[in-house]
Amino acid sequence: xxxxxxxxEEIIAAVANKLNQQTKLPAIQKDTKTKGSSKYIQxxxxxxxxxxxxxxxxxxxxKIYENFFHQLEKRTKNNNNxxxxxxxxxxxxxxxxxxxxxxxxxPKSKNFYLIVxxxxxxxxxxxxxxxxxxxxxxxxxxxxxxxxxxxxxxxxYFYQGSKSKARTEILPNFxxxxxxxxxxxxxxxxxxxLFEFCCTSIESENSSVAFKLRKRIPSEETLxxxxxxxxxxxxxxxxxxxxxxxxxxxxxxxxxFDSAGNNCKLVSWDSLCxxxxxxxxxxxxxxxxxxxxxxxxxxxxxAFYCDAFEEELEGxxxxxxxxxxxxxxxxxxxxxxxxxxxxxxxxxxxxxCKERIGTSFGDWVRASENVRREWLHCxxxxxxxxxxxxxxxxEGAKKLIKLKIx
Numbered sequence: 001x002x003x004x005x006x007x008x009e010e011i012i013a014a015v016a017n018k019l020n021q022q023t024k025l026p027a028i029q030k031d032t033k034t035k036g037s038s039k040y041i042q043x044x045x046x047x048x049x050x051x052x053x054x055x056x057x058x059x060x061x062x063k064i065y066e067n068f069f070h071q072l073e074k075r076t077k078n079n080n081n082x083x084x085x086x087x088x089x090x091x092x093x094x095x096x097x098x099x100x101x102x103x104x105x106x107p108k109s110k111n112f113y114l115i116v117x118x119x120x121x122x123x124x125x126x127x128x129x130x131x132x133x134x135x136x137x138x139x140x141x142x143x144x145x146x147x148x149x150x151x152x153x154x155x156x157y158f159y160q161g162s163k164s165k166a167r168t169e170i171l172p173n174f175x176x177x178x179x180x181x182x183x184x185x186x187x188x189x190x191x192x193x194l195f196e197f198c199c200t201s202i203e204s205e206n207s208s209v210a211f212k213l214r215k216r217i218p219s220e221e222t223l224x225x226x227x228x229x230x231x232x233x234x235x236x237x238x239x240x241x242x243x244x245x246x247x248x249x250x251x252x253x254x255x256x257f258d259s260a261g262n263n264c265k266l267v268s269w270d271s272l273c274x275x276x277x278x279x280x281x282x283x284x285x286x287x288x289x290x291x292x293x294x295x296x297x298x299x300x301x302x303a304f305y306c307d308a309f310e311e312e313l314e315g316x317x318x319x320x321x322x323x324x325x326x327x328x329x330x331x332x333x334x335x336x337x338x339x340x341x342x343x344x345x346x347x348x349x350x351x352x353c354k355e356r357i358g359t360s361f362g363d364w365v366r367a368s369e370n371v372r373r374e375w376l377h378c379x380x381x382x383x384x385x386x387x388x389x390x391x392x393x394x395e396g397a398k399k400l401i402k403l404k405i406x
Contacts, residue, residue, distance in 0.1 A: 061270040063176040065100045065116070068272065069093040071173060072159055072245070092155055096148050097265050124256040124265060135252040136290045139297050144264045145255050145284065146305040149247070152266075153277045154312035156244035174245075177273055184228050190372060191227060191346045192220040197380055198345040201390045202397060209397045212406040223342065231339040235276045239332050246275045250284040251347060278332035281305065282340035285333075287347055291395030302330055338405045341396045352389045353382045 073092050093099070098117040119125075127135035137145065195217060203210035217223050236243070247254075248271030257264045281302070285294050306326040313320060367375070383389050400406045 060176055064269045064272050067176065068174070068245075068269075069097075072155055092151065096151055097269070098267060119256045119265060119267070123259040125259075126253045126256055136293065137252060137255070137288045139293060139301075140261065141255075141257060141264075142284075142289060142293070142297065142301055143304055144257065144262070145250075145288070146301055147308045148264050148266060149250070149280060149284070150305050150308035151312050152247065153244045153280070154309045157277075157309075158313055158316055160244075171274060174274065177245075184224070186372075187346075188224040188227070189220060190376065191342070192223050193376055194349050194379070195223055195342065195345045197349060197383075198393050201383070201386075202393050205390055205394055206397075209394060209401070209406070212401070213397060216406060217342075227339065227342050231336070232275060232279075235278075235332065235335060238335060239276070239328055242277050242328060242332050243274060244277045246273055246277060246280040247271065248273045248275065248280070248283075249347075250280055251287050251351065253351070255288070276332055276336055278329065278334075278336040279339060281329070281333045282336040283343055286337070286340045286344045286396050286399075287351075290392065291399075294395075294399075302326070302333060305329070334403055337403055338400060341400055344396050345393070348389060348392055349379050349383045352386055353379045 069092055098119050100116045127137060127141065195213075199210045199213050202213070217226065247266055247269070249268055250266070254266060254268045255264050256267060285298065285301075289297075303326065306322060306329055309325070310320060310322045397406065
């Protein structure tokens with residue numbers, strides 16, 4: 001329980017009451033080798049904690065909720081004068097995501113239950129849309145999302161100090177963020193099949209673009225190398241200074257806006273990772289914006305992100321050069337666009353699918369092979385003739401051509 005907020009008595013009582021009613025609820029084991037899952041449970045006497053009863057949390061996600069924000073906020077050390085700066089525990093979490101509680105099944109039990117706030121009860125919701133046509137954020141919504149993302153990245157940037165220290169002393173404390181070999185092994189063939197589907201879809205509109213994509217990715221092994229190692233490893237040599245903790249799955253349905261449209265919160269943290277900040281930015285631009293909005297406001301959005309990043313640092317890093325930072329962010333963003341496109345070939349068809357299936361990487365990993373095969377058939381059947389999806393994919397591919405990647 002180290003690192004989690006103090007659980008209010010009324011919440012403990014509600015959990016205990018719920019457990020008395022359903023004594024056989026599955027639970028997460030504290031053993032890191034366990035691959036269980038835990039149902040979010042409904043808190044009957046508090047509507048703000050009416051949770052997604054059919055949603056499951058991976059062990060990784062439970063550990064993220066239990067440890068990550070507490071670790072990031074606990075104590076941070078100034079890189080220049082070694083002054084210790086204390087932050088208000090929980091403030092970063094309250095600013096960018098839902099509140100949560102992690103409680104034991106019983107005082108002596110090793111089983112834990114993850115309780116996550118239902119943001120809709122606080123007036124938050126994702127951009128309205130139909131399942132067939134997923135939402136696209138407008139410029140103002142994109143600004144708000146960029147500001148929230150900058151808060152996450154800037155606190156990570158400040159927390160880790162020098163890069164050598166980050167890798168030798170800090171990163172081992174976040175070992176639970178690693179997806180593991182099984183994660184990549186399961187997702188790679190799925191991603192390759194969806195990449196081939198995307199090439200087929202693009203071919204009907206622009207055969208030369210499809211040809212260039214297939215030439216760039218001739219095999220499943222090549223795609224695996226591009227998605228999991230080559231691009232990210234190369235980036236360490238290009239600009240290692242911009243590696244931070246990234247959300248990893250920025251999509252319209254993972255960004256909740258308040259009713260006034262002035263604030264947003266990010267949900268679904270099971271793809272949280274240590275990666276180039278440009279990977280979050282490129283993924284956001286390709287998945288959350290259509291081509292017209294992206295082309296028109298791309299530079300303004302990146303500039304706003306950099307300004308918000310500097311503001312979040314609040315002068316804690318001496319001689320932080322925002323102009324140089326801006327140039328480096330733009331360069332890294334463009335380098336990460338190829339990686340983001342391969343991810344979009346995986347994410348966009350699923351978002352466009354009529355059925356709500358496999359809406360996160362965790363869903364695909366936890367499902368059986370037969371279920372995954374059925375999902376792939378459903379995605380292909382639902383999206384094969386979708387003009388809007390084809391347009392989004394072609395826009396993404398043309399972006400690679402414009403950047404001279406293809």
